[in-house]
Amino acid sequence: MENSNTEDGPNASSAGTAMAKEESLILMKNIWKTYQMGVEELHALRDVSFQVEKGDYLAIIGPSGSGKSTLMNLIGCLDSPSKGTYLINGHLVSEMTDDELARIRNKEIGFVFQTFNLLARATALHNVELPLIYAGVRASERHDRATAALESVELGDRTLHRPNELSGGQRQRVAIARALINNPSILLADEPTGALDSKTSVEIMALFEKLHAAGNTIIVVTHEHEVAERAHRVITIRDGQIEKDERIK
Amino acid sequence: MRLVTSRFLENLKMAFDTLRGNKLRAFLTIIGVVVGVITVMLISSIISGIQLAVEDQIKSFGTRSIFVYKMDIGIRFDRPSREERMRPDLTLEDALALRELSEVETAVPFLNASSGWWGNATIISANGKQTSNINLTGTLPEISVAGTEVVLEGRWFTQAEVDFKKDVCLIGETVKETFYPNESAVGKTLEINGREFRIIGHLEKKAQLLGDQDESNTIYVPFGSALRIKPNADDVFIMAVANEGRIAQAQDQIEDLLRTRRKVAFGRPNNFSTATADSIIDQFNSITAGVAIAMVVISSIGLLIGGIGVMNIMLVSVTERTREIGIRKAIGAKQSDILIQFLIEAGTLTGFGGLIGLAIGWGLSLIIALFFPSYVPYWAPPLGFFASVGIGIVFGLFPAWKAARLDPIESLRYE
Numbered sequence: 001m002e003n004s005n006t007e008d009g010p011n012a013s014s015a016g017t018a019m020a021k022e023e024s025l026i027l028m029k030n031i032w033k034t035y036q037m038g039v040e041e042l043h044a045l046r047d048v049s050f051q052v053e054k055g056d057y058l059a060i061i062g063p064s065g066s067g068k069s070t071l072m073n074l075i076g077c078l079d080s081p082s083k084g085t086y087l088i089n090g091h092l093v094s095e096m097t098d099d100e101l102a103r104i105r106n107k108e109i110g111f112v113f114q115t116f117n118l119l120a121r122a123t124a125l126h127n128v129e130l131p132l133i134y135a136g137v138r139a140s141e142r143h144d145r146a147t148a149a150l151e152s153v154e155l156g157d158r159t160l161h162r163p164n165e166l167s168g169g170q171r172q173r174v175a176i177a178r179a180l181i182n183n184p185s186i187l188l189a190d191e192p193t194g195a196l197d198s199k200t201s202v203e204i205m206a207l208f209e210k211l212h213a214a215g216n217t218i219i220v221v222t223h224e225h226e227v228a229e230r231a232h233r234v235i236t237i238r239d240g241q242i243e244k245d246e247r248i249k
Numbered sequence: 250m251r252l253v254t255s256r257f258l259e260n261l262k263m264a265f266d267t268l269r270g271n272k273l274r275a276f277l278t279i280i281g282v283v284v285g286v287i288t289v290m291l292i293s294s295i296i297s298g299i300q301l302a303v304e305d306q307i308k309s310f311g312t313r314s315i316f317v318y319k320m321d322i323g324i325r326f327d328r329p330s331r332e333e334r335m336r337p338d339l340t341l342e343d344a345l346a347l348r349e350l351s352e353v354e355t356a357v358p359f360l361n362a363s364s365g366w367w368g369n370a371t372i373i374s375a376n377g378k379q380t381s382n383i384n385l386t387g388t389l390p391e392i393s394v395a396g397t398e399v400v401l402e403g404r405w406f407t408q409a410e411v412d413f414k415k416d417v418c419l420i421g422e423t424v425k426e427t428f429y430p431n432e433s434a435v436g437k438t439l440e441i442n443g444r445e446f447r448i449i450g451h452l453e454k455k456a457q458l459l460g461d462q463d464e465s466n467t468i469y470v471p472f473g474s475a476l477r478i479k480p481n482a483d484d485v486f487i488m489a490v491a492n493e494g495r496i497a498q499a500q501d502q503i504e505d506l507l508r509t510r511r512k513v514a515f516g517r518p519n520n521f522s523t524a525t526a527d528s529i530i531d532q533f534n535s536i537t538a539g540v541a542i543a544m545v546v547i548s549s550i551g552l553l554i555g556g557i558g559v560m561n562i563m564l565v566s567v568t569e570r571t572r573e574i575g576i577r578k579a580i581g582a583k584q585s586d587i588l589i590q591f592l593i594e595a596g597t598l599t600g601f602g603g604l605i606g607l608a609i610g611w612g613l614s615l616i617i618a619l620f621f622p623s624y625v626p627y628w629a630p631p632l633g634f635f636a637s638v639g640i641g642i643v644f645g646l647f648p649a650w651k652a653a654r655l656d657p658i659e660s661l662r663y664e
Contacts, residue, residue: 106581134581
């Protein structure tokens with residue numbers, strides 16, 4: 001629907017690309033993100049363009065300050081670009097209001113954070129149910145789906161535990177179950193193993209591979225090469241620009 | 250609609266979870282609201298109690314009764330003005346003239362022959378006891394029609410006893426208790442300023458308000474007899490009884506007639522006043538309405554302080570839970586979702602305070618009811634509860650708005 005809107009919009013050329021690459025899950029075209037620091041302008045992203053196809057497993061890697069966090073926030077619809085066009089699953093995100101962005105985050109994006117970001121007071125089940133609450137799903141259905149999601153990450157026996165009663169790896173699996181509960185287009189992970197020991201990291205990465213094999217599109221933002229190597233495609237960011245974009249599998 | 254309710258219940262559940270997680274803080278926050286609601290409950294139940302008692306007492310004078318007096322009748326806090334005190338007295342003849350009116354069934358004069366403010370005490374003694382502190386009233390047999398006094402034992406005096414100024418009397422319950430506490434007083438005698446009066450009746454105890462003068466501390470004697478006891482008595486109060494359902498017409502007729510008899514010039518205000526049970530109740534209600542407004546103001550202060558406490562704690566809560574807000578936004582909460590969540594939380598907090606206040610206030614007013622006429626009016630609990638919830642929502646608005654406006658990226662980074 002958004003595609004037809006862009007046809008006669010100001011971004012006619014990028015809309016043309018969008019039409020051509022209609023299959024792309026993510027389409028970023030000439031994205032700029034500029035922060036105003038006093039009188040100076042700081043360009044966190046300069047003219048970034050790339051596409052991600054459905055079912056891909058992509059790692060975004062780069063040193064701190066490279067702009068990869070900014071890019072992740074844009075992909076995750078937590079923020080809007082200063083300039084450029086961003087389409088996710090056919091939705092033109094770059095011109096959305098805050099509430100529309102919230103809806104996209106709810107339906108299209110599943111976040112996995114470095115520090116898990118679970119609600120401390122809520123049980124694992126309630127944490128997983130949260131996105132469904134905001135999606136307006138009825139309580140009984142919510143309960144069933146959240147239970148099933150926890151079972152799929154092998155936490156079926158931990159549904160009523162609170163985060164502080166779970167290990168780091170278990171918490172991250174709760175977070176993954178939460179990320180997947182609404183069948184999002186993308187699983188977006190920000191340093192997913194950053195707070196885990198190496199053994200647990202391997203488990204989580206194995207889970208990611210399993211999810212990818214099951215057809216999920218995964219984007220991992222990281223600075224660890226071991227994590228990036230698990231992906232099928234790696235984009236390297238430096239100084240706000242794409243330095244390298246290579247398919248490794 | 251179903252979705253909205255389910256979302257609301259979900260928020261309510263989350264709010265309860267949060268409050269349970271911060272019991273002490275929640276309790277301290279709502280003390281102001283609790284106190285405010287208790288105030289509303291107590292004052293409203295006391296006012297309602299007094300109101301009911303006053304209505305009962307005034308109604309006991311009869312719904313057909315019209316009171317006529319030279320000074321203004323009703324509940325007053327000022328002293329009668331000089332003009333009022335200088336007005337000519339009503340007379341026995343006035344009362345008899347009122348009886349001729351078509352809408353008036355009867356009219357009864359009450360001559361006050363009690364002890365005056367200065368000197369000439371009316372001394373009453375019997376059975377070895379003596380007092381001057383009794384209301385002595387001269388009246389006519391038609392008082393039985395008025396129905397304001399009920400004869401418990403004995404009878405009213407007859408027209409003959411009035412015509413011949415017989416020394417007979419009826420006594421109120423308090424007078425009986427004073428002189429003949431453990432025996433029937435009817436047939437006994439008592440002395441009024443040295444004259445011996447035969448007691449021919451004993452009256453039922455009258456309804457009484459706390460602190461009000463004792464209506465049962467009264468002796469009724471025939472009108473003429475009262476004048477003989479106190480020849481200079483001139484303070485006459487008239488009670489007229491209107492035909493059934495014609496009280497307004499009767500009141501008009503009475504005023505017209507008395508204006509003529511008392512030669513009030515056209516266009517001048519009455520130099521007497523008339524009142525009915527309803528008009529006095531109305532007057533009383535307008536006073537209690539004023540008190541009720543004062544009550545609202547006073548309890549508003551409590552609720553306001555409670556509200557500021559709520560705002561303060563909600564602001565702290567929003568800051569503390571910045572990260573939670575970030576998480577919720579990341580997984581799809583809209584600004585309105587966050588706003589509603591915090592509003593419901595604030596409303597639940599104060600609503601809970603309101604319920605505690607209602608429980609305590611109700612308990613206290615039950616205790617007060619043991620000593621004082623009071624009852625909780627039907628409107629007080631819902632008012633108290635909804636005012637509490639409203640306070641939470643109003644004072645929660647700013648913190649909730651702040652929470653809703655938080656930037657998700659900043660919030661997720663917040664430690």
